[in-house]
Amino acid sequence: MTDGSLPQTSLRYELVCCGAPLVPRRVQTPVPTGSEVLLRTLAAGVCHTDLHLSDGFFDLGQGKRLAMTERGITLPHTLGHENVGEVVALGPEAQGMQIGERVLVHPWIGCGSCPACRGDDESFCTQPRFIGVFRPGGFGEHLLVPHARYLFPIGSLPPERAAPLACSGLTAFSALMKVEDLLAREPIVIVGAGGLGLMCLSLLQGMKSRGAVVIEPDAAKRDAALALGAVAAVAPTADGMAQLAGHAADGFGAVLDFVGSATSTSNAIPLLRKGGRLVVVGMYGGAFELPIPTLVLRSLSVQGSYVGSLDEMGALMAHVARHGAPEVPVSVRPLVDVNAALLAVRSGQVVGRTVLMSEASKPAAGSARPAAQVVA
Ligand SMILES: [Zn+2]
Ligand SMILES: [Zn+2]
Structure with missing residues (x-):
């Protein structure tokens, strides 16, 4: 099921070569199958992890490095794990979501079958499918999510204030x-x-x-x-x-x-x-x-302590519903500025969070203030 207006192609900014700027590319707009949900990306936060991923390694000290390829990351890759989107298409088995709903994406998705996933924390999965890390992320116009259970409606919360909750929050x-x-x-x-x-x-x-x-x-x-x-x-x-x-x-x-x-x-x-x-x-x-x-x-x-569990995401959204969105300063930049935004985060000069928004999803009026309420 779709909202009837899906474009043929979708723009994404891809990491083609570690250490180099992201490259804009048009790809076929993904079609959700099974339980998948397709979102039109409204807001995507920029995180330090995006810098590590684009560099291609973590510094382990004493000259040692943990290469991203050793963790199973392949190129080209679309970064972006702090995402808010609008539901635009549902796979035939997707349930619990309506077309047009605005949702925050829990990106820390596991394989679903290992001991960690069968327990209570997919973020400890040994075969993770984290969105924006191992699967294509939100630095693009569309985002495919494997299941509606990873989606949290944001109600009246502006997308740029909700997006940082997915990782930073x-x-x-x-x-x-x-x-x-x-x-x-x-x-x-x-x-x-x-x-x-x-x-x-x-x-x-x-x-x-x-x-x-x-x-x-x-x-x-x-x-x-x-x-x-x-x-x-x-x-x-x-x-x-x-x-x-x-x-x-x-x-x-x-x-x-x-x-x-x-x-x-x-x-x-x-x-x-x-x-x-x-x-x-x-x-x-x-x-x-x-x-x-x-x-x-x-x-x-x-x-x-690395990210958090799906249960903690639910508890965080309940906290936000009671107390409002965190008052962390958010600066909004257009998606086309993605490489400049990454450089700014790298320089350490950004106070608070930088959030990328596509032209179609300009920030809501008054979004500089914290939202009073979230319908969780
Ligand atoms: Zn697993
Ligand atoms: Zn992050």
Whole structure:
């Protein structure tokens, strides 16, 4: 079933060669089969992961690299995993969606049959089908989703505010859920006030929490963090660290590291109190050393946190329905600017999130403000 207006061809921006700009290409507009749902892309967020994917590797430190091809990524590839679209066609077995519905796409899709997928988290799948990573993503006019269960109606939420929830929002939410038991008792530490750190602060505002103190070298980002309710925002200097200590004399129960560099992780360990947890989310790259006696004697935990589960996405959408969309600054650019947008994110100058929108989906009036309500 379609809305009767599907074009013959569809434009997408493809990664043809790692390290090179994306290339515009016209392809046959996909036709959904089985349970698939075809969306016309309305908004696609730009994420640091898109940079790693376009570079073709993650930096593992000490000169070692994890190549994307080793993870099963093939070229040409369409990036973009933070997507909102309008349903324009349904496969014959697709259920629970109407043509014209505006939806957020949960991109962290697994094989459906491995132990992780049969459990509760497809994001741990060993044969993942993540949209924008292993399957074509949203840097194009149309997007094919395997099943309607990965789609969340956004109601009146502007597409450009909803799109970042798919990765940035879910990643921040999942990291917070890993230290949820501490939130109401003590302030946590957030390292890095980029898109994810700010998202985290904004989500915390709707939770029962003692807030967070933020470590961030960039003054404009520190200001953005304070505007989103950070208890304090300091530079990673001796003065800054001394200031932090004033907020937790015995150390902090949790540090969420949204940078994930050798320096940020090493610096986080001395901030933890006994039993403290370091949750590493950022993937700047490198490696860090942790003396084993320190790990044991202080009963520390170090946990990686990558995106989140479908259940957490549902919980995040319920949170947004109650408290409104996170107030993270969003800058909108036309899809045709995709390469310039990637460069801007790489430069580190973007405060908040950049979202690409096709010409047909201009931002809704008043979209600079957070939406008051989402119909989940
Ligand atoms: Zn699986
Ligand atoms: Zn992402």
